């Protein structure tokens with residue numbers, strides 16, 4: 159922690175401009191206590207970690223949201239200075255007794271009070287809901303910023319995506335995830351997601367130096383970067399991997415899809431190019447796109463007579479059933495039915511682009527037989543590229 163109260167109730171906060179000698183004198187003169195639990199604190203003035211207050215070992219505290227780390231300490235402090243520079247009057251680690259919560263940063267900004275949480279450790283859905291409910295009950299606007307330690311690239315444009323990122327994803331308007339790096343003093347926003355697998359997404363990344371980032375950007379950050387050609391290349395590389403993969407530990411959905419292919423005499427690796435498309439709305443589905451889309455094509459379109467009608471609701475229901483049977487994996491925090499239904503609708507509208515289906519008042523109608531023919535990899539790759547660009551050229555495909 160960066161704050162404590164002394165024996166006479168005076169509040170101290172370590173803002174990073176103190177001198178070691180002054181703090182040593184202070185430590186000799188005063189005793190320090192936790193604002194939340196009242197237990198004694200130690201003022202740590204070591205060389206490795208930023209100076210901070212800490213509970214004694216094995217002491218639990220209801221005001222502590224996450225284990226204190228150097229990233230968390232430095233991040234809170236840098237955000238504090240950023241807010242000051244904006245002309246705001248932030249309070250570091252404000253303890254709110256009514257809800258027994260400590261906000262990393264707190265400020266009044268007309269018409270509301272704002273609590274900023276700098277989240278570096280993993281968050282559980284339960285903890286997230288509790289903290290949200292606490293703030294909202296006092297009409298405080300909560301803003302969550304992800305720690306720089308959480309921003310992990312797996313190659314360019316591919317990012318780690320865990321439950322915490324999922325929980326803290328901003329869903330109003332275009333979805334985005336907001337990070338802050340104290341090391342570079344920048345805000346980093348991931349946006350325009352193409353979900354790739356349960357723990358990875360392809361995303362655009364906008365970086366803004368703290369001095370150019372304004373308070374209101376916290377809830378409406380500019381999403382500037384749109385590197386479609388690069389993302390498309392990354393996607394095509396992934397797609398080639400999907401075609402040539404030999405999974406040692408195939409998922410249940412993969413085994414299921416492979417079994418259907420085997421039964422129908424279809425070589426899986428030759429799946430049509432419109433399987434495995436990036437569907438931005440598909441974040442609720444954690445299973446890889448080439449698998450859930452292959453399942454959908456096999457289950458609802460392949461071998462179906464032309465003119466058959468597909469209903470988004472029925473497909474959504476099937477996805478949820480597969481999820482119950484642990485075949486399909488959905489993301490925990492997604493609004494299941496509505497989210498899945500949007501993803502399905504979007505994928506069917508992609509199939510519309512290729513004339514596989516047509517949209518009528520009754521639903522989507524199957525218009526073309528599924529051509530699942532074996533070709534060499536180079537031919538598949540050419541076709542994958544053509545189909546991907548055709549899809550991306552569609553209005554709104556990239557939103």
Ligand SMILES: [Zn+2]
Nearest residue numbers: 192194195219
């Ligand atoms: Zn405490």
